[in-house]
Amino acid sequence: MVRRHLEDLPTFSLPTGYAVRGFQVGDAATWTRLVQAADLHQAVTADRHREVFGEDLETLRQRQLFLTAPGGEAVGTATAWYGSDGWERDWGRVHWVAIRPDHQGRGLSKPLLQAVLEQLRQLGHRRAYLITETVRWAALRLYLRFGFEPELRRAEDRSVWTDLLRAGLPVALPDCGSGRVR
Ligand SMILES: CC(C)(COP(=O)(O)OP(=O)(O)OC[C@H]1O[C@@H](n2cnc3c(N)ncnc32)[C@H](O)[C@@H]1OP(=O)(O)O)[C@@H](O)C(=O)NCCC(=O)NCCS
Structure with a gap:
């Protein structure tokens, strides 16, 4: 799916006590726990974070976001990544969106995705793409809500x-x- 520009992003406020923060040292394990809990459609190994995102701390700090619940525990993640496989530099990639199951269905993915798209824009990308699957009904609805279109x-x-x-x-x-x- 593609969003051909990063203007006019919808806005959603976070519920009281929730926040979005960037990657911190140790968050590769946080990310792994979150996606393992959330993603029922694929097995995610402990190495997956390094394989997908590498180990450059500055890049991760800029691009990987976590949603925290009141008290500070991370309950969601999404990454403002960059294009590969032939996508030009203009295109940022929304990568690995996940909300922990006990926090799903409360609208929390929306302010998280908003933050990711804003981050992509801040980082100089002008458009966004993502790859998803037809079984991911909630994700499809989320992306449509944000103006992504089928490619x-x-x-x-x-x-x-x-x-x-x-x-x-x-x-x-x-x-x-x-x-x-x-
Ligand atoms: C996709 C995901 C991040 C959505 O997070 P969420 O916080 O539960 O979603 P929200 O409550 O913000 O709802 C987002 C949209 O999905 C819809 N939705 C939520 N749960 C749903 C469900 N079980 N079935 C159908 N639609 C659902 C909501 O109605 C909303 O659409 P709307 O605005 O048109 O009403 C979450 O379901 C998840 O982590 N899934 C597993 C990992 C995954 O598939 N990630 C996407 C990879 S591309």
Whole structure:
């Protein structure tokens, strides 16, 4: 999915006592715990954080965010990463969004994603992309809410998104009018 600009971001306030902070030393383990708890669709090993994000502290401090609950415990994470695999430098990447299950469904992903997109803009990116999967219904709704659109690159992409639209996802497909499929 893509967001072709980082202007006019929706705003969501954090509930009292919640905050968003940047990566601190030791947070690779925090991240691993959070994504292991949240992500039911893939196994996440202890090495995954290093494999995906490397070990450059300054980069992590700038780009990896944690949502903290009252008391300071991290209950969510998302990363304002950069493009790879042919994406130009303009494109920032929203990477590994996760809210711990006991905090899901309370709207907390929205101020977190807002902070990530603002961070991408601060870091000089002008657009954002992300890669997700059709089983991640809550994530799809979240990204649509933030103005991300389907990126139809391969022939099968349209049929996948059409199925999601038919299943009730409020998505407007390019060249399909406003959310209606005949
Ligand atoms: C995706 C995720 C971060 C959303 O976090 P959350 O704080 O629970 O989501 P919110 O409460 O802010 O809701 C976001 C949207 O998802 C919808 N949603 C939340 N839970 C849902 C569920 N179980 N089923 C369907 N939609 C759901 C909400 O209604 C909202 O959409 P709306 O604004 O159109 O009403 C969280 O579900 C998660 O960590 N999932 C596992 C990891 C994952 O899939 N990450 C995304 C990788 S691309």
